[in-house]
Amino acid sequence: MAPSPPATPVDPALPVLATERLTVRFGLVTVLRDISVAIAPGETLVILGESGCGKTVLLKCLIGLIRPSSGEVRFEGRSLARHSERSLASLRTKYGFVFQGAALFDSLSIADNIAFPLREHTRLAEAEIAAIVDQLLAEVGLPPQVRSRKPMELSGGMRKRAGLARALALDPPVVLYDEPTTGLDPIMTDVIGELILKVRARGGVTSVVVTHDMHTARKVADRIVMLHPLGRLAADAPQIVFSGTPAELDRSRDPRIRQFIEGRAGNRLVEAAAGGGA
Amino acid sequence: MATDPTTPVARLRGGFSDWIADRVADLGAFMLDRVAAVGDVAIFTFRTLGWIVARRQRRDVLVPAFYQIGVLSLPVVALTGLFIGMVLAVQSYAQFRALGLQTRLGSVINLSLVRELGPVLAATMLAGRVGSAMAAELGTMRVTEQIDALESMGANPVYYLVVPRFLGCLVLIPTLTVMADFMGVLGGYLYSHLVLGIDYHHYWTNSREYVDAFDFLMGIFKSFFFGAAIALVSCHHGFHSGHGAEGVGRAATNAFVHSFVLILILDLFLGMWLNNVHDFFRPEGPRRLL
Numbered sequence: 001m002a003p004s005p006p007a008t009p010v011d012p013a014l015p016v017l018a019t020e021r022l023t024v025r026f027g028l029v030t031v032l033r034d035i036s037v038a039i040a041p042g043e044t045l046v047i048l049g050e051s052g053c054g055k056t057v058l059l060k061c062l063i064g065l066i067r068p069s070s071g072e073v074r075f076e077g078r079s080l081a082r083h084s085e086r087s088l089a090s091l092r093t094k095y096g097f098v099f100q101g102a103a104l105f106d107s108l109s110i111a112d113n114i115a116f117p118l119r120e121h122t123r124l125a126e127a128e129i130a131a132i133v134d135q136l137l138a139e140v141g142l143p144p145q146v147r148s149r150k151p152m153e154l155s156g157g158m159r160k161r162a163g164l165a166r167a168l169a170l171d172p173p174v175v176l177y178d179e180p181t182t183g184l185d186p187i188m189t190d191v192i193g194e195l196i197l198k199v200r201a202r203g204g205v206t207s208v209v210v211t212h213d214m215h216t217a218r219k220v221a222d223r224i225v226m227l228h229p230l231g232r233l234a235a236d237a238p239q240i241v242f243s244g245t246p247a248e249l250d251r252s253r254d255p256r257i258r259q260f261i262e263g264r265a266g267n268r269l270v271e272a273a274a275g276g277g278a
Numbered sequence: 279m280a281t282d283p284t285t286p287v288a289r290l291r292g293g294f295s296d297w298i299a300d301r302v303a304d305l306g307a308f309m310l311d312r313v314a315a316v317g318d319v320a321i322f323t324f325r326t327l328g329w330i331v332a333r334r335q336r337r338d339v340l341v342p343a344f345y346q347i348g349v350l351s352l353p354v355v356a357l358t359g360l361f362i363g364m365v366l367a368v369q370s371y372a373q374f375r376a377l378g379l380q381t382r383l384g385s386v387i388n389l390s391l392v393r394e395l396g397p398v399l400a401a402t403m404l405a406g407r408v409g410s411a412m413a414a415e416l417g418t419m420r421v422t423e424q425i426d427a428l429e430s431m432g433a434n435p436v437y438y439l440v441v442p443r444f445l446g447c448l449v450l451i452p453t454l455t456v457m458a459d460f461m462g463v464l465g466g467y468l469y470s471h472l473v474l475g476i477d478y479h480h481y482w483t484n485s486r487e488y489v490d491a492f493d494f495l496m497g498i499f500k501s502f503f504f505g506a507a508i509a510l511v512s513c514h515h516g517f518h519s520g521h522g523a524e525g526v527g528r529a530a531t532n533a534f535v536h537s538f539v540l541i542l543i544l545d546l547f548l549g550m551w552l553n554n555v556h557d558f559f560r561p562e563g564p565r566r567l568l
Contacts, residue, residue, distance in 0.1 A: 065426050092432040103427035106419075107342075117431045166431075 014077050016041050016174055016206045017062055022071035024057050030230055031057050033239050034071070037225055041173075044200055044207040046217045048249075049227035050260060054239075055210040056100070058227070059176050062208060063095050064088050093121050096167030096175040100182055102159040104151035110137075110162050111147040117169045136165040140195060157188035164195060175199055177209040181216050193219040214261060218246045228256060322436075322514050326444050329437040335445065343442035347408050348450035352457060355403050359458035362395055363387060363465030371474055381480035385488035387466035392489060396459035397497040398545055401504035403458075404451060405537035409512035412443050413533030416516025417526035425517070435517070444509040451505030452498050459497065492556060500548045507544060508537045 015038035022035040031054040039045050047055050060066040061073050064080045072079045075091060083091055104113045114133045118124055124132070134144060140161040151159055160180060167175060177196065181189040193216045199205055200220070211217055217224055226242035226249070233239060242249060242257055249257065259266050366387045374380045416439060419425050428435045470476040512533040519529035 060426070063430055065429055089429075089432040089434065092430055095430065097427070097430035099423045099427055099430075101422055103423040105424055105427070106422075116433070120431060120433050 014041075015039055015074075016076060017208070018074045018077075019058070019061065020072050020074065022058070022061060022068050022073065024054070024061060024066060025069040032061075032068075032227075033230055035227075035239060036071075037240070037243075039206055039208060041206055042200075042204045044196070044209065044220050044222045046209045046211060046221035046224045047227065048212065048214075048217055048224055048242075048260070050212060050229060053227040053229040055212075055227060056178050059178050059208060059210045063092060063097055063176060093117070093170050094172050094174060096164075096170070096172040098160070098164050098167045098175065098177045098180055100179040102151065102163035104159060104163055104166070106151060109148050109150060110142075110154070113151065113162060114166045114169055116166065121170060132169065133165075136168055137162075139168070139198070140165045141191065157184050157191070160184065160188075160192060161195070164192075164199075168199065171202075173204060174206045174208075177207065177211075179211055180209065181211060181213045186215075189213065189216060190219075192216070196220045212260075214263075217249075221246050224249050226257060226260070318518075319510065319514050322440075322517070323510050325436050326440050326510065326513075329434065329441050330445070333437060335442055339438065339442050340445065343446040344450060346411075347404070347443070347446035348453060351404055351407055351450075351454055354407060355400050355454045355458050356461045358399055358403055359391075359396065359461030360465040362399055362458075363391060363462035363467075364469040366390060366395070366462075367466045367469040367474065371470075380474070380476055382484045382488075383470050383474070383476055384467065384481035384485035387470070388463050388485045388489045389493060391462040391466065392459050392494045392497045394497070394545070394549075396462055397455045397501045397504060398541060399462075400451060400454040400458040401501060401508065401541045402538060404447065404454060404505065405508045405512070405534050405541065408447070409508045409537045410530040410534045412509070412512040413516040413519070414526055414530040416513055417519030417529040420517060420519045421521060421526060440509075440513045440517075443513055444506065447505035447509035448502060449505075451501045451508075455498055455501040459494070492559075496552045496556075499552070500545060503544050503548060504541050507540045511537045511540060 018038040019035050022032055023030065024032040035058060037045070037058075047058060049055050057066055061068055064073070064083075067081070072081055074080070075094070080088065080091075104110070105116070108116070111130070111133050114136055115129045118129045118132060122129075133147065137144060137146065142158060142161055142165070146154060146158065146162070151162070154162065164180075180192050180196065184192065196207060196209060196216075197220055200207055207220070209216070209220060222245070224242065224244065224246055225240055227239055228241045230239060241254060242252060244252075250261065252258065252261075258264075367383060370383055370386055371380060374383050374386070416425070419439070425435045425439070428438055467481060470481055471478060515529040515533040515536070519525045
């Protein structure tokens with residue numbers, strides 16, 4: 001594990017992250033409506049839902065990359081809206097964010113990508129940074145030869161693992177995963193699932209995983225929250241259609257949940273022909 | 279007199295007033311968008327200037343930006359400068375010969391170059407070569423979430439991505455302008471002397487008489503504004519790029535078009551102001567070329 005810098009201890013009595021009646025609109029389109037979720041320390045929460053239901057928007061709200069139209073996001077009890085720009089930047093060192101496409105910097109080598117947060121936020125010597133980079137590469141199962149490669153020279157699975165290594169560089173207490181297995185083969189999907197479990201085992205790491213992959217969800221989740229696209233909901237219906245354990249999700253009789261779990265098209269093609277749906 | 283709303287005439291009138299109302303609403307929305315865009319660029323500018331003083335840039339970030347903006351732009355600026363000097367000679371010669379003043383060709387070519395064409399040409403080439411590339415690069419970073427990644431790691435994207443490019447354009451555009459001036463002067467002289475047969479002595483004596491340091495410095499002074507405008511407009515377009523290849527392409531195109539328009543507007547107003555400054559220090563009035 002990366003030895004530095006030490007993570008700030010998290011108060012176990014408080015939810016690490018919580019949203020309170022979170023609503024996000026882009027122009028006239030409402031993407032999230034009245035979302036209230038609390039994530040306990042050390043918990044792995046999986047946010048499930050079909051494409052376009054606002055999962056990624058919710059994840060970006062949790063780290064303050066998207067500001068809600070109303071409602072609030074709290075980190076350790078304090079609203080992100082009450083942080084100044086500088087204080088929010090400092091707070092973000094407590095997060096690791098694994099992006100859907102890895103979002104590695106094209107112009108930097110893999111080693112420089114992983115070292116970026118260490119150079120930005122610590123005063124470690126280059127030799128120490130290099131040692132941490134090697135350790136992180138080993139942890140995510142990448143060979144040392146990739147250090148000098150550019151992101152475009154790696155496969156999708158390797159890029160995702162390098163993105164995870166970068167997210168873990170500051171040893172953050174919270175790690176957010178945006179569609180970590182999208183576009184990967186089944187073996188690499190399982191590898192990423194194993195890595196999420198491994199990160200969780202680092203001691204008290206709180207994880208939020210956004211996915212639509214049921215295999216990963218069942219593998220890593222302590223609790224699952226399922227969102228439904230607002231375009232398919234009545235005006236006053238709650239957007240969170242399920243919150244519970246993976247076993248409870250599998251037992252659910254809600255036709256919307258069953259359709260998602262079983263991956264059935266249902267009447268979607270008919271809806272598309274009629275011009276409805278989200 | 280009340281009109282029956284169901285008649286074809288009333289429907290036509292209603293349709294027309296609705297059409298007018300829609301157009302007024304469209305115009306209002308357009309104006310609001312433009313005002314918001316100007317405000318957005320202003321905030322972007324202040325944030326950029328703020329980060330210049332707030333934190334020193336790292337050498338390993340600055341050097342590649344300077345190389346890309348300055349060194350790689352030199353050949354194209356030199357080449358276009360050379361040709362524009364020759365074109366000026368080609369286009370001015372007939373008029374000057376008709377007046378029997380072809381020996382004064384050097385003064386008009388060199389004055390036009392150092393005051394106007396050198397700075398504007400260098401800025402245009404910079405906007406085309408570097409401005410649109412910056413917008414495309416930052417636009418791609420936006421689309422592939424690399425800018426979000428910077429923010430998520432507690433790093434400021436304006437500090438990392440905009441300030442080095444801004445400083446590169448600001449610091450290096452005067453050198454590109456000097457290069458455009460030099461090559462233009464050289465091209466104008468070579469064509470005038472070798473092709474048009476104008477005497478070396480008359481060409482340079484007249485040039486020296488009518489072009490002074492103020493004219494040269496005026497061009498250099500303007501170039502700082504052009505460089506800043508190119509960097510800010512292009513980076514702003516890149517930061518606010520739309521989705522996908524189409525959005526990035528549009529950002530690159532708009533970066534060039536808006537930079538170019540802004541260069542011309544700045545050139546007009548700076549030219550007017552600098553002429554007043556010139557008149558203040560030389561109350562005898564403008565020098566007469568003819």
